Amino acid sequence: MKLFEAQWGAKGPIAVVALGLFSIASLAQAHAMVRSVSIAEGATLTAAPPNLVIVFDHDAGLGSVRLTTASGEVVPLAFTPPRAMGKTFTIPLPRLEADRYKIEWRVIAQDGHVMAAGVNFVISGASPTLTSAPLPKPKRL
Numbered sequence: 001m002k003l004f005e006a007q008w009g010a011k012g013p014i015a016v017v018a019l020g021l022f023s024i025a026s027l028a029q030a031h032a033m034v035r036s037v038s039i040a041e042g043a044t045l046t047a048a049p050p051n052l053v054i055v056f057d058h059d060a061g062l063g064s065v066r067l068t069t070a071s072g073e074v075v076p077l078a079f080t081p082p083r084a085m086g087k088t089f090t091i092p093l094p095r096l097e098a099d100r101y102k103i104e105w106r107v108i109a110q111d112g113h114v115m116a117a118g119v120n121f122v123i124s125g126a127s128p129t130l131t132s133a134p135l136p137k138p139k140r141l
């Protein structure tokens with residue numbers, strides 16, 4: 001009995017700690033949620049930024065990325081999803097004409113779940129440096 005207790009005394013806590021770590025690891029390998037996207041949902045931009053950066057909270061595999069215009073036309077992207085899993089993906093964007101766009105992606109989390117998400121944004125095409133017509137002359141009232 002004394003031997004039994006000694007064994008538990010030694011191995012018990014280690015087993016508990018190991019189990020705890022295992023649980024945390026299991027949770028960490030669950031869904032990969034989007035932590036940030038460099039273009040905010042519904043954003044209006046004067047021109048396309050050079051990249052779209054998606055950051056996930058856990059490693060994930062990027063399955064596909066698709067950019068479409070308001071009329072549903074697919075805009076080709078010079079991007080091939082990497083084979084390796086990662087947390088941050090940088091997708092170069094082409095120059096975009098003024099239009100409404102949707103960029104959608106699919107990711108495979110470490111637990112095998114496939115998740116789809118995306119953002120809608122507008123390219124206004126208006127240059128922020130070109131400001132308006134001349135101001136109307138003040139009128140005497």
Ligand SMILES: [Cu+2]
Binds near residue numbers: 031032111112
């Ligand atoms: Cu999951």
